[in-house]
Amino acid sequence: MKRLLSIVTLFVMFGSAFAAEQRPNIVMVFIDDMGWGDFSCFGNADAKTPNVDRLAAEGIRFSQFYVNSPICSPSRCALTTGQYPQRWRITSFLNNRAENDRRGVAQWLDPQAPTLARYLQADGYATGHFGKWHLGGQRDVDDAPPITAYGFDESLTNFEGMGPKLLPLTLKPGDIAPGKIWGDAERLGKPVTWMQRSEITSGFIDAALPFMKKAVAAKKPFYVNLWPDDVHSPYWPPVGKWADDKRGLYLSVLEEMDRQFGRLFDHIRSTPELRDNTLVLVCSDNGPEPGAGSAGPFRGHKTQIYEGGIRSPLVVWGPGVIADGKGGTHDETTVFAAFDLVPSLLKLAGASAPADVAFDGEDVSAALTGRSEGGRQAPLFWRRPPDRKFWAPMVPAAQPDLAMREGKWKLLCDYDGSQPQLYDLARDRAETTDLAAKEPELVKRLTTAAVAWHRSMPEDNGAKIASEPPRPKGKKNKKAK
The missing domain is CATH 3.30.1120 (Arylsulfatase, C-terminal domain)
Incomplete structure (x- = not known):
């Protein structure tokens, strides 16, 4: 009996810590202005995206996934809060104060809004945001809350967010020296690192990898946003991959972004502590800019609420997290949206929001991990x-x-x-x-x-x-x- 009590005591003492170690790490890759048909695994015959394609070949590809707006800031708001962005008066891209007022939108996301990162952080996750934010702190809006006010332990962003940042140097064939754009964003947070625009995705990965390693060393699960500037215009591919037209420049940027993703995906795949306990999700924040990306078979593009503006290609990878036998499958029936990811990821992480928080998103974690094909119940x-x-x-x-x-x-x-x-x-x-x-x-x-x-x-x-x-x-x- 004493021995049994000792075993029970040990389980009580260490069981929760063991469970915490088994909670999945989550990496959310949110690409900027990429069309549904732009990954080669979604039909692009004009460019190759082998690193994302490999994730799809080992994970699940979803064809009926939506974002909650056809434009940047509200789409990011929904993915952050699990709610319709209209609730927070973020219904277009956040611009300067006068334009925000003219359009009747907020200057920044209310820090009292529910956020996935905050709830995961409260439940023991290390949380980091690396990349574009665009939910406050841009142009002359310089008094917005820092990104860390929304539940992130660390952040690194571009010119559209408050806090440490990477800012772009530009170089095209024939230039003697690189140029600088968005230099006035230096006042929106320091330290500031200037680097080639064509390499900035790798700069955010350079910051995300040590963050992940530190969390592993501390035996904490992590949640990481990797939100690149790519593939938003203006297009600045490496000089050696320059093209003479908009579509060609876009495709060069797309392929270069995928190449830079490779180091992140390879690190997760080759690290024993991560390989079987990390969920990677890759999608786009809205449809493509006309003349650049492709919406595949769909009508419309960025800013439009036809399918081409709001359908997003989603790839979910996670050996040990997704159901056995689901690697390499294509879910063409499950209908859900970005704000559904918030309650779904909380469920997979074993975390929860306060009882008084009501999400517009629904728990579709079973579909997300290949255990069913049942999508959300309410209309979108x-x-x-x-x-x-x-x-x-x-x-x-x-x-x-x-x-x-x-x-x-x-x-x-x-x-x-x-x-x-x-x-x-x-x-x-x-x-x-x-x-x-x-x-x-x-x-x-x-x-x-x-x-x-x-x-x-x-x-x-x-x-x-x-x-x-x-x-x-x-x-x-x-x-x-």
Whole structure:
């Protein structure tokens, strides 16, 4: 009996520590402005991405994964909070103070917002953010909270975040010396390191690797954001990989980014403490810039709430975390979105949010790890960025204001439910055949739901801006992200 009690005592003393060691490490790679069809494992025949392709060959590829906005900052807000970005008044890219006010968006993410990093940090995870932030601290907005205020132990960012940063040097064929861009961002945090724009992804990896090693040495699981500047314009590939057109420059940057990812993925794969207990997720924050990346078979691109602006390629890798036999599989049926990753990763980590926090995201951890193909239950909703009813010359026609997906159905409409479009994504994923006139009762029900969701969220100035006279060509997009 005494011996049994001793065993029980030891289990109580050390069982939680043992369980902590088994909790998965998580690496979230969030690429900037990359299209659904840009990885070669998603169909790109013009460029090769062998390092991401290998992750897909060993992990799970998801075809019906969405982000929660077709533009940068709100997409990042949803992935950070597990909630619709409209709740935090982040509905377009964060710009200077005057532009943020004009569009009716916040100057930065409220530090009281729920964040995945904070809840993992509270549960014993080491948390680090390495890369683009764009949730506060940019242009003349220099009093935003530091990234560490959102639950990160360490951070390193670019010109769109508060804290230590990497800033870009630029070099093209024929240049005698490198140039500097975003130099005024030095006041947004120090220390500052200047490095070639073509190498900055590796600079963030250079910071992430020792952070991971330190966590392993401390026997702590870790959560790492690796959010590169790539593949956002302007495009600065290595001089030796220069191209003469926008598409060619983009593809050179894409391939170089993948090459730099290789060192991160190889380190995880070759480190015994990480190989079988680390989950790596790779996706993009929104669709591609027109003329650069590819949305594959989908209609639309960045800033649009057609599929090409909001579908994102997702690769999930994790031997020992994903189900046996699921390596190299392709999930074409599970429908879920970036904000679903927050409750799902908390579940996999054995952590939780406070009881008074309500996520819009749902736990889809079983699908994420290949144990089922059941996606989220509630519909998905989107609202266009307030300044993107038009985006001349890239989007010269008026765009729908709202979108929702329920089952196989995709509805788009304006704020008041007018101008509805309806698509059967099971048969028409390219959104080519509008069925609204043939399904009036369905359209009525879905538009009612979309408008009700829209009205339940804080307003931005989307309707007001849409009614303003067009600005002089070029002025509106001068600082657009």
